[in-house]
Amino acid sequence: MAIITISREMGTGAYQIAQEVAKRLKHTLVDGARIAELASKYGLDTEVFKRVDEKPPVYITAEDRLHAAHLNTIEIILLECASKGDVILYGRGSQDLLSEVENVLRLRFVAPFEDRVESLSEREWIDPDLARELIRKSDHQRGGFIHFYFNRDWNDPLGYDQVFNTSRMSQTAIIESIIAAARDPRLKDGEIETREVVDGIILCKKVETELFRSRTIENIHVKISAKKDVVCLAGHVHSDAERLETLRIASAVKGVGRIEDELIVSNYKHYKE
Known part of the structure; x- marks a missing residue:
């Protein structure tokens, strides 16, 4: 059940390497194109996928929570592909998404900025100044995504098993x-x-996704964990009604057999008054 994850800077040639490795190892390469192919099966519109892919939400408005739900759907696609084994997960924080899994080979591809500019401009037949702008924005977006979503420095070498300067x-x-x-x-x-851990992460993501989609839960401060079909909900909610709705949503998710309720009701308005 070999799982390989790839983190890459734009202009390093990582995609060509990933394709060849996948071919040599007879692995499935799960990249943006593959996720887009699978998206409709998970209820994710292709245009929505392109809009939210590797872009962090801010968790303030209902629209932000929907953005987070879409990102969770992308993660569920990656995780279910990973559960089948013999797979290469390309980008999208896969190395951090599977941080609890031991038998994962985590790869990182880097190169000096100007070398990447030259490589991208030659490959795409674009002006070097445009290549610099694209790479600068890509680095900022991808690094910000990892920092915001997984609370980790994208460039920290300890997050990877092999780092290649192309x-x-x-x-x-x-x-x-x-x-x-x-x-x-x-x-x-x-x-x-590994399968048990991945299945547990998938179940947690499915519960979290449904909570994000809810229009009745205003704020989500719930920690979700799972062991087989038992899901534990911890953290706090703002009312008894919100607690009951959280439990109802989680119980309705396919694959959930039992809920362990460790939610605490914290009514801030009551304390203020």
């Missing part, structure tokens, strides 16, 4: 190194446990 190594050398690492016997350990 300006210093040939694609052939990088590909051979990845394939050797992917075949490490240690990545085969704990496959059953």
Whole structure:
């Protein structure tokens, strides 16, 4: 059940490497195009996917919460692909999404800024100044997404198992190194446990997504955990009615067998008065 995740800076040539690794290992490459293909099966409109992909919500308005629900749907697609094994998850914070899973090979691709500018401008036949602007915005957006959504520095090397500077190594050398690492016997350990962990994350994401979609829950301060089909809800809600609605929504999610209620009602208006 080999799972590989890829984090990349724009202009590093990571996509071409991912395609070749997928071909050599006979893995499924789950990139933006693949997610767009699967989106409709999860009730996610293709245009909505393009609008929210790798862009963090701010969790203030109902529209923001819907944005967060769409992002959760993208994560569920990634997770369900990961649960099948032999997969390469391309971008979208996959290495952090699967941070609880041990047998994942986490890759990162970097290169000096001007080298990436030259590579992108040549590949896309665009002006170098435009390439600089695109890369600068991409770095800001992707780094901000990881920082906001997973509370981690995108550039922290400890978040990855292998970091490749594509300006210093040939694609052939990088590909051979990845394939050797992917075949490490240690990545085969704990496959059953991995499926259980991934299934638990999926169930939590499905519950959280339905809570985000709710128009009756004003603010969501709930921590969700799952073990098999038992889902634990902890944190606080603002009224007894909101607590009951949270429990009702979570109980209705497919796959939830039992709810452990650890919610606390905290009515701030009452304390203020």
